Amino acid sequence: MGENGAGKSTLMSILYGFYTADSGTIRVNGTQHAITDSRHALALGIGMVHQHFMLVDNFTVLENVVLGAEDSGLLKPSLDRARQELDRLEHEYDLEVDPDATIEDISVGQQQRVEILKALYRGAETLILDEPTGVLTPKEADDLFRVLRTLREQGKTVILITHKLREIMAITDSVSVMRQGEMVATLETAKTNPEEIAELMVGRRVLLRVEKGPANPGKTLLEVQDLVVTDDMGVARVKGVSFSVRSGEIIGIAGVSGNGQSELLESISGMRDQKAGVVILNGQPLSLEGDDGAARARAAGLAHVPEDRQRMGLVTTFAEWENAILGYQDSPEYGAGALLDIAAAKQAATHHIELFDVRPANINLKTSLFSGGNQQKIVLAREMERDPDVLVIGQPTRGVDIGAIEFIHKEIIKMRDEGKAILLVSVELDEIRSLADRILVMFDGVIVGEADPATATEGELGLMMAGINNKTAPRGLGIAEQGPLP
Amino acid sequence: MSARRPLPRWADVALLPALNLLLAFLVSGMVVLLVGENPLHAIQVIIYGAFGYGDGFGYTLYYATNFVFTGLAVAVAAHAGLFNIGGDGQAYVAGLGAIVVALALDQTHWLLAMPAAVIAAAAVGGLWGFIPGWLQAKRGSHVVITTIMFNFIAAALMVYMVNRVLKPATTMAPESATIAVAGRVPQLRQFISFFGYSPVNLSIVIAILALIGVYILVWHTKFGYAMRVLGANPTASRYAGISNSKMIMITMTISGALAGMVAINEVMGVQNRLVLDYVAGAGFVGIAVALMGRNHPIGIALAALLFGALYQGGQELQFVIPGITREMIVVIQALVILFTGAMEGLFRPSLERAFMLFTPEQKAEAIAVSTTGSES
Numbered sequence: 001m002g003e004n005g006a007g008k009s010t011l012m013s014i015l016y017g018f019y020t021a022d023s024g025t026i027r028v029n030g031t032q033h034a035i036t037d038s039r040h041a042l043a044l045g046i047g048m049v050h051q052h053f054m055l056v057d058n059f060t061v062l063e064n065v066v067l068g069a070e071d072s073g074l075l076k077p078s079l080d081r082a083r084q085e086l087d088r089l090e091h092e093y094d095l096e097v098d099p100d101a102t103i104e105d106i107s108v109g110q111q112q113r114v115e116i117l118k119a120l121y122r123g124a125e126t127l128i129l130d131e132p133t134g135v136l137t138p139k140e141a142d143d144l145f146r147v148l149r150t151l152r153e154q155g156k157t158v159i160l161i162t163h164k165l166r167e168i169m170a171i172t173d174s175v176s177v178m179r180q181g182e183m184v185a186t187l188e189t190a191k192t193n194p195e196e197i198a199e200l201m202v203g204r205r206v207l208l209r210v211e212k213g214p215a216n217p218g219k220t221l222l223e224v225q226d227l228v229v230t231d232d233m234g235v236a237r238v239k240g241v242s243f244s245v246r247s248g249e250i251i252g253i254a255g256v257s258g259n260g261q262s263e264l265l266e267s268i269s270g271m272r273d274q275k276a277g278v279v280i281l282n283g284q285p286l287s288l289e290g291d292d293g294a295a296r297a298r299a300a301g302l303a304h305v306p307e308d309r310q311r312m313g314l315v316t317t318f319a320e321w322e323n324a325i326l327g328y329q330d331s332p333e334y335g336a337g338a339l340l341d342i343a344a345a346k347q348a349a350t351h352h353i354e355l356f357d358v359r360p361a362n363i364n365l366k367t368s369l370f371s372g373g374n375q376q377k378i379v380l381a382r383e384m385e386r387d388p389d390v391l392v393i394g395q396p397t398r399g400v401d402i403g404a405i406e407f408i409h410k411e412i413i414k415m416r417d418e419g420k421a422i423l424l425v426s427v428e429l430d431e432i433r434s435l436a437d438r439i440l441v442m443f444d445g446v447i448v449g450e451a452d453p454a455t456a457t458e459g460e461l462g463l464m465m466a467g468i469n470n471k472t473a474p475r476g477l478g479i480a481e482q483g484p485l486p
Numbered sequence: 487m488s489a490r491r492p493l494p495r496w497a498d499v500a501l502l503p504a505l506n507l508l509l510a511f512l513v514s515g516m517v518v519l520l521v522g523e524n525p526l527h528a529i530q531v532i533i534y535g536a537f538g539y540g541d542g543f544g545y546t547l548y549y550a551t552n553f554v555f556t557g558l559a560v561a562v563a564a565h566a567g568l569f570n571i572g573g574d575g576q577a578y579v580a581g582l583g584a585i586v587v588a589l590a591l592d593q594t595h596w597l598l599a600m601p602a603a604v605i606a607a608a609a610v611g612g613l614w615g616f617i618p619g620w621l622q623a624k625r626g627s628h629v630v631i632t633t634i635m636f637n638f639i640a641a642a643l644m645v646y647m648v649n650r651v652l653k654p655a656t657t658m659a660p661e662s663a664t665i666a667v668a669g670r671v672p673q674l675r676q677f678i679s680f681f682g683y684s685p686v687n688l689s690i691v692i693a694i695l696a697l698i699g700v701y702i703l704v705w706h707t708k709f710g711y712a713m714r715v716l717g718a719n720p721t722a723s724r725y726a727g728i729s730n731s732k733m734i735m736i737t738m739t740i741s742g743a744l745a746g747m748v749a750i751n752e753v754m755g756v757q758n759r760l761v762l763d764y765v766a767g768a769g770f771v772g773i774a775v776a777l778m779g780r781n782h783p784i785g786i787a788l789a790a791l792l793f794g795a796l797y798q799g800g801q802e803l804q805f806v807i808p809g810i811t812r813e814m815i816v817v818i819q820a821l822v823i824l825f826t827g828a829m830e831g832l833f834r835p836s837l838e839r840a841f842m843l844f845t846p847e848q849k850a851e852a853i854a855v856s857t858t859g860s861e862s
Contacts, residue, residue, distance in 0.1 A: 291732075292727050294724060295726075297727070312721050312724075315718045315722050317718045317719075318714075318718065325711075329708050329712060329715075334708070335708060338707050338709060340708050340710070
């Protein structure tokens, strides 16, 4: 357990042999080892399931399990042996996967099982899982925890790396907390509580609940009608979505990642062409076609905090001050004519850093050298300080530490209370539930339902995220009639 | 788990290129040794030939003028993430613009003919850059491929234009009519006798203006900012509302226009007429110049001077030491390009480790790296 940048992943990478330690010792079953590479780690019975799966998409499950652990130059004997072994493992640990299915055809939860099977097949006694639930639905996460419990009962050691307190409380026996590269405490899970762990992680008391008053919605500021968006391959990812966001309200879009949320955000903010439908801002339809649609969206008063700050929201090789004007570079306040007013840009950057407490407070530092939380603050400051009417935010706290999460959530609520319309997309259900005033659930490119965060249970939301809507049709408010999908 | 630290800036921009250059000269020296000549004598001849006397220095500057233009052309495109290998072709066809205007205005005054020819050469060179840019932006054809192909198209086009259109009926050689004296770009030797008979001319002023102009364009204009965003992260530029397709087309046009300035130096300053193949590979040297100069005008100025010196010193070398042939000179030039351009990162890892030894805690880290043997 620990904040981002606390050293969790580095520590585990040393265990798995990706990095070598500068000093110190690693003992496996009492004997000291210097683990030099991952093959060595595997030989010692240490297996790792990475946050981003290391699978070959167009291979079958069986082929992926065997990959790198073949017995000889010929594949057939290895595959036959693996099939038997896999069968045994599946029964022993209750890990059902079809060995002949292609990876790209199975769900993310299933893919994760393949990763676990890979490690077990190689004889892992200790299993390291790095943020395993980030990509799973609540149901899939429950399944994973069931598997992990079985593994524990069968005598395996499971090391779970996570920043989600709930998971630690739900499944672990003991928890070690890291802060700034040091192990600050090791506790028995049964004898501690989330507040204590959070405090250990951050080093001060943190508010786990977002404090927010009731919403006070005014007129509709952002309206999306029958939006259809395709991805780069021409496949429809958003299939006719309609909703509206009023001033003083936060609409949360929940869903497992990859169900069209990214394309929806990119389309509304002008980064991606729309096949059909219309986006209306302040009563005026936005013209977003062409590859500079984002400039027109911004000019109309829409600010966009993108899902992936490093890929979209920032130019990480630029100095901080250069990123403080990204997207607003043509605005007259950064130079009247063709020339760029560097002094004005630096002044804005200094202002942003002060307001959002970005650290280190150095506008000339290369942006890639800031931590994830501070990078996110740079983006948020830039987008929020322009006083937009509508704020579109994707994954506001992905890869951001707890201290900064608290701050970012407060800022979002503040924007809402100032009468802005906020569209929030997040795969963190907890975040959606605590911030949003209304929740729309997206599955396979359509909105499958709407929920009230105050009353909806996690189970209900989880079912909708899996594409099943047991409730009756959504309660209007501009939502297109969308039946449950197969 | 010791991440390598980036080098201090001065080491990155000065020490590393210097080391690369040294290595290039060492290997070249071995080549010279192999043919039985004294490398120290050779280097002495090169340096004297390039800088030692007025004529030689003038020639160095004349070559450097071309390399500044082509180097800037590559650099401007590189800032937008585009690799323009078509500098040669762009510089070549730009000659059409230069010669047509120069011949039309050569009865007036160079103060009128030269700016007009600059505009015309820039327009034609720019067009030759714009077309690949347009193809990239609208059709997705990669500029690396199209600019190479446009070099060949340029070569064929120019043979046709010179032989069938521009060649006066009275001339036998494949060349255009000669520009009258009044329309030629003045030689520096007309003002400074130091330069002897060397062909360095007022185009060098345009080169200096271009260096300053590119600096302002890239780092002090909104356009330059957008260009650098596109070059560093095309997704972020789309996020920022920058029209990537428009940027690609404009940047390639500017790049082609810069390469086109070679025509002013050659056609109006040296040859006084349009001849075939006058670019003589300057477009490709520009790639090495831009690489070595880190796409920065100051670096490009220095690198252009170096390559100018190599060209001029090389000529001198084969003149003074008959054992070293024209081909040997090309080998030496190629080695410099190889070590300063293609293999410019050769010393980086060891240099980074060496720099870590300067402070105590970094020293401990460096030792840990070398003892464990593997780091990431």
